[in-house]
Amino acid sequence: MTQKKITIYDIAKEAQVSASTVSRVLDNHPSVKPEKRERVMKVVKKYQFRPNALAKGLSSAHSRMIGMLCPDVCNPFFSSIFSACEQAAFAAGYTLMLNNTFAQPEKEIAYMHKLMEQQAESLILCGGVADWRPLPEEYANTVRQCAQNLPVVSAGALPVERCYQIPLDHYDGMRQAVNYLASLGHTRIAFLHGLRCILQTQEKMRAFYETMAALKLHVHKEYVVEVMTFDEQGGYHGMMQLMSLPKPPTAVIAINDMTAIGAQQAILHKGYSVPRDFSLIGFDNTYLTYLVQPHLTSLSLDYQAYARTLIGAAVSAISGEQPKPLEVIPLTLHVKESCRRIFPLEEK
Amino acid sequence: MTQKKITIYDIAKEAQVSASTVSRVLDNHPSVKPEKRERVMKVVKKYQFRPNALAKGLSSAHSRMIGMLCPDVCNPFFSSIFSACEQAAFAAGYTLMLNNTFAQPEKEIAYMHKLMEQQAESLILCGGVADWRPLPEEYANTVRQCAQNLPVVSAGALPVERCYQIPLDHYDGMRQAVNYLASLGHTRIAFLHGLRCILQTQEKMRAFYETMAALKLHVHKEYVVEVMTFDEQGGYHGMMQLMSLPKPPTAVIAINDMTAIGAQQAILHKGYSVPRDFSLIGFDNTYLTYLVQPHLTSLSLDYQAYARTLIGAAVSAISGEQPKPLEVIPLTLHVKESCRRIFPLEEK
DNA sequence: CGCTTTGAGAAAAACGTTTTTTTGATTTTA
DNA sequence: TAAAATCAAAAAAACGTTTTTCTCAAAGCG
Numbered sequence A, B: 001m002t003q004k005k006i007t008i009y010d011i012a013k014e015a016q017v018s019a020s021t022v023s024r025v026l027d028n029h030p031s032v033k034p035e036k037r038e039r040v041m042k043v044v045k046k047y048q049f050r051p052n053a054l055a056k057g058l059s060s061a062h063s064r065m066i067g068m069l070c071p072d073v074c075n076p077f078f079s080s081i082f083s084a085c086e087q088a089a090f091a092a093g094y095t096l097m098l099n100n101t102f103a104q105p106e107k108e109i110a111y112m113h114k115l116m117e118q119q120a121e122s123l124i125l126c127g128g129v130a131d132w133r134p135l136p137e138e139y140a141n142t143v144r145q146c147a148q149n150l151p152v153v154s155a156g157a158l159p160v161e162r163c164y165q166i167p168l169d170h171y172d173g174m175r176q177a178v179n180y181l182a183s184l185g186h187t188r189i190a191f192l193h194g195l196r197c198i199l200q201t202q203e204k205m206r207a208f209y210e211t212m213a214a215l216k217l218h219v220h221k222e223y224v225v226e227v228m229t230f231d232e233q234g235g236y237h238g239m240m241q242l243m244s245l246p247k248p249p250t251a252v253i254a255i256n257d258m259t260a261i262g263a264q265q266a267i268l269h270k271g272y273s274v275p276r277d278f279s280l281i282g283f284d285n286t287y288l289t290y291l292v293q294p295h296l297t298s299l300s301l302d303y304q305a306y307a308r309t310l311i312g313a314a315v316s317a318i319s320g321e322q323p324k325p326l327e328v329i330p331l332t333l334h335v336k337e338s339c340r341r342i343f344p345l346e347e348k
Numbered sequence C: 001c002g003c004t005t006t007g008a009g010a011a012a013a014a015c016g017t018t019t020t021t022t023t024g025a026t027t028t029t030a
Numbered sequence D: 001t002a003a004a005a006t007c008a009a010a011a012a013a014a015c016g017t018t019t020t021t022c023t024c025a026a027a028g029c030g
Helices: A008-015 A019-026 A034-047 A053-060 A076-091 A105-117 A137-149 A170-183 A199-214 A232-243 A257-269 A303-318 B008-015 B019-026 B034-047 B053-060 B076-091 B105-117 B137-149 B170-183 B199-214 B232-243 B257-269 B303-318
Strands: A065-070 A095-100 A122-126 A152-155 A163-166 A189-193 A224-226 A251-254 A279-283 A297-300 A332-334 B065-070 B095-100 B122-126 B152-155 B163-166 B189-193 B224-226 B251-254 B279-283 B297-300 B332-334
Touching: A008 A019, A008 A034, A019 A034, A053 B053, A065 A076, A065 A105, A076 A095, A076 A122, A076 A303, A076 B095, A095 A105, A095 B076, A095 B095, A105 A137, A122 A303, A137 A152, A152 A303, A163 A303, A170 A189, A170 A199, A170 A251, A170 A279, A170 A297, A170 A332, A189 A199, A189 A232, A189 A257, A224 A232, A232 A251, A232 A257, A251 A257, A257 A279, B008 B019, B008 B034, B019 B034, B065 B076, B065 B105, B076 B095, B076 B122, B076 B303, B095 B105, B105 B137, B122 B303, B137 B152, B152 B303, B163 B303, B170 B189, B170 B199, B170 B251, B170 B279, B170 B297, B170 B332, B189 B199, B189 B232, B189 B257, B224 B232, B232 B251, B232 B257, B251 B257, B257 B279
Parallel strands: A065 A095, A065 A122, A122 A152, A152 A163, A189 A224, A189 A251, A251 A279, A279 A297, B065 B095, B065 B122, B122 B152, B152 B163, B189 B224, B189 B251, B251 B279, B279 B297
Antiparallel strands: A297 A332, B297 B332
């Protein structure tokens, strides 16, 4: 199967130069005469020589690899982020190593250790345990240990000290959602939120209450429902709960698209429809919003831009640059078909 | 930021043994006395020492890394495969490196080169260019070059000689789909297929014609529609075309779930409904089938089992074992709510 | 014209492991 | 009881690069 590996020395020998000259040529180092450069390149081409990245990494102390932890790449939110980051990393000359943790602390810890062994030069944490507050002790320790050895970039959450945080503007996203629904005439607005212990939930919740207050709208206690799972199951049950109230809301904001779609299924099962009976808003604007009828209005970040920021932060931190002041990534409202205008007389 | 790296020699020194003994201890090599083993482990624990995987790989000529190429991990079919493979690989002591190629030959080639530089020990090709026939010349050459250096496992397609192929039983899947619809009384069955040049399309097409023939059912030429893109756009337009026929089909089989969902949207837009007016079947049984109403009947493989087979093939090939005879992965019909029984009097 | 600078490139050291070889002590065997 | 065999572990070589150091020749300078 495997033919004899050809090394930089073999190239050097055939080109009648030293190994270091070959190394320099491959690195586009300036101080090598065109004539020799040519001679080397010819041999490199002839054998299709490609330097061993392991040796390169070991010798130069640069693996050119960035690790990424996410709960589940089957979730379109994370796959979009990973996909965008992979491209950004490739463009920057880095490789991105993705690991699915299923939000299990033991897995996250195991993968962090593995990535450190593999000499990852930076670590990007997406969701998962990173979103929790308070953090499991052993997890926090491991992140701390990572942060001591390499720059840790946290996408959204800030698990421990010494991590670069690239926060999403959940607060403003929620503000936009509430204002949009209010502008359509809704006053009875509900929020299907995730687990309270999650950072994102807390920010959105705060924004929900404060924006409602600013609009002089009353928040019914029963309209704020905690959803146990972030998927359509959770949304389904949460919505069922809302619809069983004596006076249900007219609009529902869900913590993410999956939950919103679950809510929509509940609405359909009860014989109601969107947006006729309930207006619906999701978060993340995944392509799922285009798969349901009517298309789901949703808020999201610009995935490409976010990826560039994440990878940019990682790469500049690797090069030892000072961390830039935190820039918060804005969310944009993507208005589609799941919300309708409601008139005062319809109320009650 | 980075504290002084601690090596196997530092451990050896503090434990008063040689570096090779430390190496043996970490490898659970038998021939080292319990007393010394203990002493070494104590120091390893104390410093939380973790051996450098780059050095390990270079020295042992085993990177313990498997590369994987897929067109787009945002596609739930591929994310499911990757996720399952990552777990299987981790369990087998390997790391899985995923690269998105967007089915662009140049990207696939670039990534193959990169993976070879990184000393990947095996390469798994999922979809993308691998599904095409005929293959772009330069692509085929690169795969050939890979196959010369490491075992290449192809998930479905067989791009070139010397690749292990783990084929999916597309033929039987289509057979099941057609038989199921026929058993519900359908005779006017359509097939929204992908590009003709793709292997999968060809197999499904053959199965479609042959099964229809076996059932003595006529295939209307206009019922077999080529869809340009594998997404809901494609399905939408294909279905529109089918509905504009003077005598439209009563059941539609789509090449995958996305396409089927696009078809469903077209059906809804025309004021029809599923399964009342059209029965619908997709392929891959992604979680998308549970997000639409009614839940989409679909055919799929067992992702976990498929992943075990793929990784198993890669790992055993790495260890130099003889390739096992090709086992074809079966597809299972997941009956949900998108097909209904049709009665002879309804016909026409 | 002899001296220091400069620059190209060879040689050697380093990176942190595994693997092979060697060593020396202990046990077995004749 | 001396020679052979076994064993644990130290020492050394190897993995394939980059990086540092060294060498030598040509160029610059007073």
